[in-house]
Amino acid sequence: MNKTFFLLIVLTFPIFCFAQKYKSIKSYVRFYSEAPVENIEAVNTKSTSIFDAGSKRIAFSVPIRDFYFAKALMQEHFNENYMESEKYPTATFSGQIVGLDPNSSATQQVKAEGKLSIHGVEKDVVIEGELKPGENYIKVKSKFMVKLEDYNIKVPSIVTYNISEIIEVTVLFDYAKL
Amino acid sequence: MRKINPNSRRILFSIGILLLFNLSTMAQDDLLEMLEEEQEPESTPVSATFKSTRIINGHSIETRKAGSMEVIIQHRFGRINSGIENFFGLDEAYIRIGLDFSLTDKLTVGIGRSSEKATYDGFLKYKFLEQKSNGGFPFTATAFFSAASDTRDRPVEVDFKHTLSYVGEILIARKFSPGFSLQMMPVWVHRNLVETPEDVNDVFALGIAGRQKISRRSALTFEYYYQFNNTTDSPNYNSIGLGIDIETGGHVFQIHVTNSRGMIEKEFIADTDGDFWDGDIHIGFNLIRVFQLKRDGKPPKPMEGY
Numbered sequence: 259m260n261k262t263f264f265l266l267i268v269l270t271f272p273i274f275c276f277a278q279k280y281k282s283i284k285s286y287v288r289f290y291s292e293a294p295v296e297n298i299e300a301v302n303t304k305s306t307s308i309f310d311a312g313s314k315r316i317a318f319s320v321p322i323r324d325f326y327f328a329k330a331l332m333q334e335h336f337n338e339n340y341m342e343s344e345k346y347p348t349a350t351f352s353g354q355i356v357g358l359d360p361n362s363s364a365t366q367q368v369k370a371e372g373k374l375s376i377h378g379v380e381k382d383v384v385i386e387g388e389l390k391p392g393e394n395y396i397k398v399k400s401k402f403m404v405k406l407e408d409y410n411i412k413v414p415s416i417v418t419y420n421i422s423e424i425i426e427v428t429v430l431f432d433y434a435k436l
Numbered sequence: 437m438r439k440i441n442p443n444s445r446r447i448l449f450s451i452g453i454l455l456l457f458n459l460s461t462m463a464q465d466d467l468l469e470m471l472e473e474e475q476e477p478e479s480t481p482v483s484a485t486f487k488s489t490r491i492i493n494g495h496s497i498e499t500r501k502a503g504s505m506e507v508i509i510q511h512r513f514g515r516i517n518s519g520i521e522n523f524f525g526l527d528e529a530y531i532r533i534g535l536d537f538s539l540t541d542k543l544t545v546g547i548g549r550s551s552e553k554a555t556y557d558g559f560l561k562y563k564f565l566e567q568k569s570n571g572g573f574p575f576t577a578t579a580f581f582s583a584a585s586d587t588r589d590r591p592v593e594v595d596f597k598h599t600l601s602y603v604g605e606i607l608i609a610r611k612f613s614p615g616f617s618l619q620m621m622p623v624w625v626h627r628n629l630v631e632t633p634e635d636v637n638d639v640f641a642l643g644i645a646g647r648q649k650i651s652r653r654s655a656l657t658f659e660y661y662y663q664f665n666n667t668t669d670s671p672n673y674n675s676i677g678l679g680i681d682i683e684t685g686g687h688v689f690q691i692h693v694t695n696s697r698g699m700i701e702k703e704f705i706a707d708t709d710g711d712f713w714d715g716d717i718h719i720g721f722n723l724i725r726v727f728q729l730k731r732d733g734k735p736p737k738p739m740e741g742y
Contacts (some may be wrong), residue, residue, distance in 0.1 A: 286736065306471050339653055416684050
């Protein structure tokens with residue numbers, strides 16, 4: 259009896275996991291650095307995300323080389339020297355959403371607790387965001403700060419007036435039911 | 437039903453818990469895994485094979501993105517073996533000032549003026565093959581063509597066509613790792629007028645160059661051009677260069693030692709009269725500043741409804 263019971267649990271567990279998933283259809287990831295000499299912004303629309311409404315888990319992946327900069331050479335330096343995108347091609351987040359009422363159709367302020375991985379360094383973070391449920395879609399918006407030092411991204415002293423130590427990251431995702 | 441003994445029940449229970457635990461941790465990362473499965477490893481053009489469009493004297497395969505303009509100031513001091521009376525060469529200066537414009541991501545045109553032989557030069561540079569990541573195309577290739585006019589005052593008046601020289605070159609490079617790149621460049625130099633009847637008009641050479649990064653923003657470089665057929669009557673040596681690239685934001689600063697005085701292909705490949713091993717070495721630097729005059733494409737806009 260015991261064996262069958264466990265087998266049943268083990269076999270059905272993945273089914274729960276794969277229920278009610280949403281996948282991103284559009285994305286917008288922007289980062290912004292404000293410094294005395296210049297403000298730098300870069301935008302990426304090639305990110306992907308999955309949201310599991312059942313387990314309230316969320317994950318997203320940002321391809322580093324797809325950030326668009328106003329200055330082409332800056333984009334090259336960003337990839338080559340700062341993010342080392344050949345070695346670390348993506349930045350990812352994987353976490354659990356807390357404070358979400360699944361039955362509400364109103365826009366909700368939520369938090370996501372999980373791991374943010376940038377430049378090969380993984381950190382436990384809590385990200386605040388806004389979740390807007392719809393008929394067959396969900397919209398998620400989040401703004402959070404990233405401290406470069408935490409992710410071993412070194413800024414040479416000669417450009418400390420050009421690049422902020424703390425970068426503001428804005429993430430927007432439009433999801434559709436999978 | 438047969439009674440299971442408490443021991444094996446405990447074992448079964450632990451296995452069950454372990455399996456569940458396994459699955460639930462999987463569930464944490466399976467979302468990321470799903471994302472990664474979708475993002476097939478793309479084969480994209482490899483960037484930054486070299487830090488700069490120049491290696492030391494010669495060009496690298498690099499072309500800047502469309503709408504970029506580079507201001508280049510190249511400077512060579514005199515020979516370090518010229519003694520204290522010449523302050524080891526620092527009293528002398530040879531300069532080339534140049535402007536490069538990137539018309540497309542792959543096509544660059546440039547103009548320059550060298551103090552040596554009062555030479556004006558212009559070039560076209562086109563990247564026609566690109567190395568791709570993840571087992572894609574293995575190397576990058578750039579074609580280079582330049583023309584130069586030597587406008588020195590001469591004792592005898594010469595026709596304009598006799599002041600001209602041409603260079604055709606194919607640059608082939610591979611970025612073997614994020615830190616190490618190697619380049620080969622077969623070159624043809626044609627001079628409409630040569631100094632003596634013994635000098636040849638056409639010189640063929642093969643160059644080899646490389647860089648090894650020593651930190652995220654600096655690299656060691658070398659460059660060597662072997663001439664197959666130049667005259668041996670007048671002093672003529674193969675061009676050698678050793679250097680360091682330092683990159684600071686929008687600047688690339690290159691400092692090096694070389695036995696060549698000229699900073700255009702026709703000069704340093706076919707007309708280097710310094711013997712590197714005899715101490716005919718020039719300390720030099722290239723200062724390159726990149727400006728973005730125009731940018732292709734527009735920054736993407738955020739979605740509506742937030």
